[in-house]
Amino acid sequence: MKELSIGEVARQAGLTASALRYYERAGLLPAPPRRSRQRRYTEAVFGRISLIRLALEAGFTIGETRLFLTGFSEQTPPAARWRALAARKLEEVDALMDRARRMKSLLETSFQCRCPRLEDCEKFLRAAKRKPTEVLRCG
Amino acid sequence: MKELSIGEVARQAGLTASALRYYERAGLLPAPPRRSRQRRYTEAVFGRISLIRLALEAGFTIGETRLFLTGFSEQTPPAARWRALAARKLEEVDALMDRARRMKSLLETSFQCRCPRLEDCEKFLRAAKRKPTEVLRCG
DNA sequence: GCTTGACTTCAAGTGCACTTTAACTCGTAG
């Protein structure tokens, strides 16, 4: 199995070596074996990194992401904490998706809008509160 | 029209007075008239605050939110900047929604999963990469 | 007149997710 330096991993994963070291210190990445003090990764690290990035980009904090990644397999108390986190995060992700949907609708609406001020646009304001992704036109 | 103190606005809007002052300094909220140096708001501020929160919670920075709110009505150069921002942000919001969707799918999948480690779960990993919201079961 | 509570400003502090810096160790190439 091919061994990868931190630089190669960083380049392939599209982030920096310092971020990888930071993730390791933060307990998101397991400490890989060393070859004369230098970290040697296997390809397996990329799956882990994808999970980390996905969680972080979905609004998880470092601590939540760690629990998400590591608290899963452990015995009952961590697993229970994990389930609690997962349930809470499921709600948060739902809320995030809803806001993103509304923001998208807003951006689309305002793209076609010629009202003098955004807040004067009736349809825009309605779009700000509406859940469906339906598109409206101003004026 | 009823006049509101910063404390009342904060309480009703569900944020702090210091956040409202911060938004004002940052150019997100217009400076309201003062009654013996104290800010007096009208109900109209709540619409503006909703827009601000929506933008911020959808991942806009303070600067982007300001442009979103104020750069809209102004003459051609700001409006052009605004359109550029809106187009870019539309893509970002799409990406955010996609990640949120995938994270949701992941959370749902892992809720039913009994694999020893998350990364050992084939279906979980597939869920991490999949776009549709389809739900899978582990084991 | 004095206290109380909500407000004011300005400056400094906080937490997060990293990044940067300084000083160091290696293996390899010339």
Added chain:
DNA sequence: CTACGAGTTAAAGTGCACTTGAAGTCAAGC
């Protein structure tokens, strides 16, 4: 042997979105 590039650490720095602290103002109630 020296120089180079890529890696190492610990500690300090960064940018964002606010928050907190210190010191002061003001209207209302006792």
